[in-house]
Amino acid sequence: MATVTCGTLEYFPENILIDILSYLNVRELVRMSRVCRHWRQLVKDQRLWRAVDLSTWKRVTSRVLWTLLRQYLGRGLRYLRLRGLLLSARGGAFLTESWLQALTSRCPRLRRICLLHVDLRGLRGCSLLPPSLQVLELHFCEVPPGFFASDTASSETQGSIETLVLSNVPSFSDQHLQSLGSWPHLSRLVLRDLIRVTVAGLKGCVPPGAQALTHLRHLELETCTRAQMVALALGEGWPGLQGLSLGGKEVSPGLLCLSRLPDLRSLCLRSCRLTQVMVLRSCRCLTQLRMLQFSEVEFIEEEARQEADGETDGQERSEHDPAPNLRRALCALLPTCAVCFTNCTLTVNKD
Incomplete structure (x- = not known):
């Protein structure tokens, strides 16, 4: 053996x-x-230490951050995710200017930062963030006035950020939104559940205004109010916008702007209720569209229309193709566009 x-x-x-x-x-x-x-x-x-996620560590303090930075984090760090003390009874300072300066020095290859429940009101502005950043995500954070404003110190940081995600940031207002017009390389902007952004603020972002986001190529709006969605359709269009994503209960008013987006290549509709007639009318003018995605969309169809199309038994429908009539109509309307359904459903209205 x-x-x-x-x-x-x-x-x-x-x-x-x-x-x-x-x-x-x-x-x-x-x-x-x-x-x-x-x-x-x-x-x-x-x-x-290329991707560091500290959001699940419940007792992360400023002291822990310093220990990690001095002993472990270095040139290999690419992605950092932090959860702050905004909703914690302990409170206190979390991200300090000295720690961010040390992070910039020790981690020159950091490309993406995601902050959750972090109070940033103690910082001067985004000039303290590492200039190597390309993606900045703020979820449930608090920002001070002028945090995104352009100045000599912050021009290097703003010049490198290409994607900005703002989700449920209560203090984010029209003033912050206008400040983003000075970010020369901002090409993707995600706005989710921002209650202080008004119709005038959104209209001011559309070129060729003084505070317009002239370099923006992809815009994503989710969980917005009806007025915010309507604001998209009040202007004459958004030159250069190639990607648009709309989500939430008030998506329908936002579809009115599609006829004024001649450069649109990608459209994503998610977590909403739409009628098939509304979708076809909105997409009729999108001759340059190459990708159309529906994610968790509930399609509403009249019973009389369904019987006329011969689909009362529902045998043609499947998980990946819940609305075959709509798919066939879109393929005929947009022959060069790829249509994708993800977790979508079809509801028959019997009224």
Whole structure:
């Protein structure tokens, strides 16, 4: 019988050990680094610190952030996700100017930051963020007036950000939105549930106004009010806008703007209720459209129309094609456009 040799983890190649450690979260990695000197050296490998998610760590404080930055984070960091103390009883400062300056120095390749429940009112502005950032996400955060304003110190940071995601930021107003007009490389803007953005603020973003987002190529609006959606259709169009995503209960008024977007290439409608007639009327003029996506959309169809089309038994419908009549009509209307349905349903109105 062959002799079975038992060994320790030290017999494994270093690449295999790092692959195993990559399945651990940040807190577990820190614990593993305390086992021995060899494990501490493995945990410090920058391949383990490319994407750091601290949003699930409930007791992250400013002291913890400094420890991670001094001992583990470095040139390998590409993505950082943080949850702040905005809704915590502990309160106190979370992101400080000195920590952000140290982050800029130690992590020159950081491309994306996602902040959740972070109070940014103690910072001067986005000039403190690393200039290497390309994507900035703010979810349930608080920002001070002038946070996005252009100045000499912040021009480098603003010049690198291409994508800005703002989700449920209560203090975000028309003033902040107008400040984004000075960001030269901002090509994608996502606005979700922003109650202080008015119709005038949205209209002011449309070129060729003084505060217009002239470099914007993709706009995403979700959970907006009816007035905000109507604002899209009040102007004469948005030159250069190639991608549009609308979501929420008030999507229908926003469809009125489609006829004024001659450069539109991609359209996504999500989490809304639409009639098939409304979709066909809105898309009739989109001759340049190449991608049309419906995600979690409830299509409303009259019973009389369904019987006329011979689909009362519903056998032609499937999970990936809940509205075959609509798909066939869109393919005939837009022959060069790809149509995609994701988790959509069809409701027959019997009234």
